[in-house]
Amino acid sequence: MNIRAPKDFWSGIMFIAFAAVAMLTARGYSLGSAGRMGPGYFPMLLGGALGVLGLILVARSLVIEGETIGRLRLLPLVVIALGVCLFGLAIERLGLLVALIAATAVTTFASRDSRPLEVAALALVLAVFSVAVFVLALRLPLPIWPAL
Amino acid sequence: MDIFSNLALGFGVALTLENIAYCFAGVLLGTLVGVLPGIGPVTTVAMLLPISFTLPPVSALILLAGIYYGAQYGGSTTAILVNIPGEASSVVTTIDGHQMALQGRAGPALGIAAIGSFFAGCAATLAIALAAPPLAAIALQFGPAEYFSLMVCGLIAAVVLARGSVIKAVGMVILGLLLGLAGTDVNSGIRRFDFGFQGLADGIEFVALSMAIYGIAEVAHNLEQKSESAVVTSAIGSVWPTAADIRHCLPAILRGTTLGSLLGVLPGGGALIAAFGAYTLEKRVAKPPRSFGHGDIRGVAAPESANNAGAQTSFIPMLTLGLPSNPTMAMMIGAMMIHGIAPGPRVMTDRPDLFWGVVASMWIGNLMLVVLNLPLVGIWVRFLRIPYRLLFPSIIVFCCIGTYTINSNVFDVFVMAFFAIFGYLCLKLDCEPAPLILGFVLGPMMEENLRRAMT
Numbered sequence: 001m002n003i004r005a006p007k008d009f010w011s012g013i014m015f016i017a018f019a020a021v022a023m024l025t026a027r028g029y030s031l032g033s034a035g036r037m038g039p040g041y042f043p044m045l046l047g048g049a050l051g052v053l054g055l056i057l058v059a060r061s062l063v064i065e066g067e068t069i070g071r072l073r074l075l076p077l078v079v080i081a082l083g084v085c086l087f088g089l090a091i092e093r094l095g096l097l098v099a100l101i102a103a104t105a106v107t108t109f110a111s112r113d114s115r116p117l118e119v120a121a122l123a124l125v126l127a128v129f130s131v132a133v134f135v136l137a138l139r140l141p142l143p144i145w146p147a148l
Numbered sequence: 149m150d151i152f153s154n155l156a157l158g159f160g161v162a163l164t165l166e167n168i169a170y171c172f173a174g175v176l177l178g179t180l181v182g183v184l185p186g187i188g189p190v191t192t193v194a195m196l197l198p199i200s201f202t203l204p205p206v207s208a209l210i211l212l213a214g215i216y217y218g219a220q221y222g223g224s225t226t227a228i229l230v231n232i233p234g235e236a237s238s239v240v241t242t243i244d245g246h247q248m249a250l251q252g253r254a255g256p257a258l259g260i261a262a263i264g265s266f267f268a269g270c271a272a273t274l275a276i277a278l279a280a281p282p283l284a285a286i287a288l289q290f291g292p293a294e295y296f297s298l299m300v301c302g303l304i305a306a307v308v309l310a311r312g313s314v315i316k317a318v319g320m321v322i323l324g325l326l327l328g329l330a331g332t333d334v335n336s337g338i339r340r341f342d343f344g345f346q347g348l349a350d351g352i353e354f355v356a357l358s359m360a361i362y363g364i365a366e367v368a369h370n371l372e373q374k375s376e377s378a379v380v381t382s383a384i385g386s387v388w389p390t391a392a393d394i395r396h397c398l399p400a401i402l403r404g405t406t407l408g409s410l411l412g413v414l415p416g417g418g419a420l421i422a423a424f425g426a427y428t429l430e431k432r433v434a435k436p437p438r439s440f441g442h443g444d445i446r447g448v449a450a451p452e453s454a455n456n457a458g459a460q461t462s463f464i465p466m467l468t469l470g471l472p473s474n475p476t477m478a479m480m481i482g483a484m485m486i487h488g489i490a491p492g493p494r495v496m497t498d499r500p501d502l503f504w505g506v507v508a509s510m511w512i513g514n515l516m517l518v519v520l521n522l523p524l525v526g527i528w529v530r531f532l533r534i535p536y537r538l539l540f541p542s543i544i545v546f547c548c549i550g551t552y553t554i555n556s557n558v559f560d561v562f563v564m565a566f567f568a569i570f571g572y573l574c575l576k577l578d579c580e581p582a583p584l585i586l587g588f589v590l591g592p593m594m595e596e597n598l599r600r601a602m603t
Contacts, residue, residue, distance in 0.1 A: 008313070011577045015319045022326050025341055029333075034602055039333040039340055042595045046326050053319045060315075069576055077368040077572050080544060081565045084364065087548040088561030096549075103548060104541045111371055113537040122538055126545055138199050140553045 005066020012057030019051035076110035083107035095143045096135065100127050151277055158504030162512055167210055167505070170203070174211040175513045178218020179520055182225070183528045185232045186370045186536060187543055189219040190362040193479045194355050195546045197486070198553035205487040206502050210509040212483055216476050217269065217459045217510065220419055221517045224261040224452050225528050228254055237419035237455040240427040244440060244447030255385040257448050260397055262521045263389070264453035268405040269514035272460035275409050276467075276507050280496065284468040287493035292600035299594050302415035302471055303586060309414065309421050310580045317583045320574075324584035327352055328591020335599065347559025354482050356551045356564040357588060358475060361581045363547040364564065365571030367540045387522050393445055400430055400446040401453045408454030412461035415586065418474035422458025423451035460510055467503055468493055471590070475582055478589040 003009045022043055032038030083106035090099035104123040108114040134140045161167065181192045193212050200208035223235025228245035241261065248257040290298070303321050310317040330341040331351025342348040389397070407429055408422035430450040431440050440447050462473045463480075470491035472478035481491045489495065489502070496503045521528070551564045574581055 007577050008316075011316055011319070011579055014573070014577065014579075015323065018323055018326065022341070025343075029338055029340060030336075036603060037599045039336045039338045042598065043326065043329055043340065046322050046329075050319060050322045050326065053315055053322070057315055057319070067578070071372075072576060073372050076371045077569060080364060080368055081568055083544060084548055084565040084568065085562060087545070088552070088558045088565070091548075091552055091561070092558060099548075100545055103545050107541045107544050108537070110368070111537045111540065113535070115537075118538065119541075122541060126542060130545070130549060134199075134549060134553070138202060140198060140202075140549075141556055142549070142553060 001062055003061055005061035005064060006069050007061075007067045008057045008064075009061035010069065012054045012061060015050050015054030015057065019047045019054060022047035023051065079110040080107050083110075092143065092147070094146045096131060097127050097144060098146060100130055150281075154281075154500065154504050155277060155508060157500060158506075158508030161206055161501050161505030162210065162508035167207055167509060168512065170207045170211040171214050171509045171513050172516055174214020175218035175221075175517050175520060178215040178220075179222035179517065179528065180531065181215070182219035182222020183234050183531055184222075184534070184539065185226055185230075185234050186366065186539065188235060188362060188366075189216045190358060190475045190479065191366075191543065191547070192219075193476055193483075194359045194363070195550040197355055197479065197483055198550055200483050201486060205484065205489060205499075206505045208483055208487065209480065209502065209506050210513075212480060213463070213506055213510060214513045217456060217513065218517060220452075220456045220459045221262065221265050221521050222528065223455075224265075224448070225258060225521070225525060226532060228257045228261065228448070229529060230532060235419075237423045237459075238452070239420075240423050240451045241448055243427070244442075244444050247441070247443030248445065248448065251443050252385070253443065253445075255387045256389040256393055256445065258525055259387040259389045259522060260393060260445055260449045261452040262387075262518050263394070264397070264401045264404065264449045265456040266514055266518045267401055268408060268453035268457035269460060269517075270511060271405045272409050272412070272457040273507060273511045273514070275457075275461055276464055276510075277504075280464055280468050280503070280507075283464065284493040284496045287469050288497075290493075292597040296594060296597040296601050298469065299471065299590050299597070302465075302473070303583070303590065305415045306583050306586050310583055312578050312580060316577075316579050320579050320581070320584040321587040324587025324589075325591040325594065327357070327584075328588040329595065334592075334596065345559065347557060347563070351592075352563060352567075352588075353551070353554060353557075353560045354478070354588065355554045356560040357567050358479065358585055359547040359551055360564040360567035361571035361574070361585070362475065363543055364568035365575060365581075367543055368568070368572050369575050370536065371540065387525060389445070397446055397449040400434060400450040403429060403433070404450035404453035405457045408457030409461045411454070412458030413464050413473065415465065415471065415473045418462040418476070419455040419459040423455040426450040426454030456514075463506075463510075466491065467495060467506070470495075472586060475585040478585055481589065 026040045026043040029040030030038035031040045083103045087099045087103040101123045108119045181187050192215050223238035224241050226234030227238040227241040231246040233239040245257050307317040332339050404426040407426050411422040465471045465473050466477040484491050551560050
């Protein structure tokens with residue numbers, strides 16, 4: 001069997017995976033009946049429908065010719081996701097300034113055009129701007145400095 | 149007529165110094181993100197959602213609404229001058245708009261885009277004022293069965309209007325509905341799909357999900373594209389179109405406004421579909437049609453009128469039924485719920501100041517936008533020189549701050565990182581995110597109404 005439409009094939013796999021997780025998890029909740037629906041009824045229904053759609057996509061992709069997936073460039077994505085997680089880890093303990101500068105510094109590695117001096121300047125501008133606008137002007141509850 | 153007293157009430161609310169300031173801030177920001185490619189109104193509204201905590205609800209909605217229709221004005225500037233859509237809804241404007249710019253007619257192209265948008269904005273505001281009260285009156289009679297059917301209809305329309313494969317769009321809707329079900333079930337008190345995470349007790353945070361998809365995944369996607377922007381820097385010249393241009397465009401503006409207003413109301417519609425529809429229609433009916441694609445001014449006037457009309461009439465289902473027709477409207481519903489206002493037909497009767505204040509502010513905002521866009525276009529062009537390598541880290545840290553502040557919960561930031569990866573894969577697989585977002589918002593509402601309708 002050859003995959004003739006990779007985009008459809010992998011979309012189908014993704015749908016089936018989500019459907020499987022939904023249905024397996026929903027087994028733990030009581031189903032009830034159509035007249036008195038339990039917490040598991042609607043998720044089970046949706047999971048089943050999603051699974052069927054996934055199967056249709058996979059089956060079709062083996063028969064009908066379709067588009068190939070463009071080249072995946074995972075490095076920028078991973079770098080950005082790391083930057084976001086770093087912000088999450090730092091914000092409460094180390095405060096906005098540290099979190100922001102760290103996240104900016106890491107995410108710029110996602111682009112090959114970044115220049116070190118520019119990044120430093122950008123991080124500084126963003127930090128000053130965010131503290132001034134979000135914390136001082138709009139009074140959002142964000143810690144500025146590391147909590148000691 | 150009731151409508152005059154209502155509009156008077158609305159202008160009374162919208163014309164306070166404070167609300168004029170928020171309206172101005174909204175359209176200013178909207179124009180800015182409209183001009184800048186790679187950052188759209190959904191992300192901006194999401195980033196400002198935490199800020200709107202601190203504002204009174206009317207001011208918050210006025211600010212957020214301004215961003216959405218402001219972006220429709222700004223998007224055309226980039227489309228005409230750089231041949232890149234500043235906003236998804238100005239994709240078709242690039243076709244004739246940039247050709248005009250190359251022929252040295254950038255000024256009139258920008259002018260007619262603003263004039264068309266202004267006319268459409270006024271007409272659409274009037275349409276909301278006329279259509280919303282009777283619709284809300286009907287909606288008050290709706291029971292759970294009607295609501296459920298309405299939501300199914302809405303989701304089907306969203307699927308039909310989505311680009312690409314229907315099966316994938318349906319799949320994304322269902323996936324969105326499923327994601328929306330995570331968290332504590334209101335009927336049984338059971339926590340569903342929390343996978344042992346305390347942070348999922350209240351479900352997946354909507355802001356985290358939408359910023360992940362429209363903010364961060366988009367950035368990762370954009371970084372792959374080689375961006376070679378050639379700004380038309382030659383003098384823009386007079387932005388005022390000649391009288392002949394206006395006469396030539398008038399039918400196009402009228403048709404664009406009408407079609408845009410109608411398409412904006414449809415779920416899954418809004419500005420994007422309106423612009424595409426209007427351009428296609430114009431190509432069919434306008435005479436002579438041959439000049440389209442070679443810098444026909446009507447090819448700018450029609451879609452630009454339509455996207456602005458569509459952006460505004462998409463408020464109708466949100467304000468009268470409490471149902472979002474596109475992701476930005478879903479965000480508005482989020483903003484209303486933050487303030488403890490349940491979106492739906494009761495808003496108009498219980499909070500007339502809110503409803504009519506927002507409607508009146510749209511007209512004021514459109515007036516401001518013409519001033520912002522015509523004489524000040526040179527300033528906006530300068531923003532286009534900001535390189536993306538400086539822009540994208542800013543987008544990401546603002547997304548982080550926005551997601552964190554919505555609940556002061558670090559878990560939401562990690563949720564955002566997770567869905568950013570998911571969103572990127574969806575983009576790569578041609579699975580459109582808009583149906584997913586609509587499904588996500590409607591998930592709990594649909595389940596609730598289905599349950600009640602069946603018992």
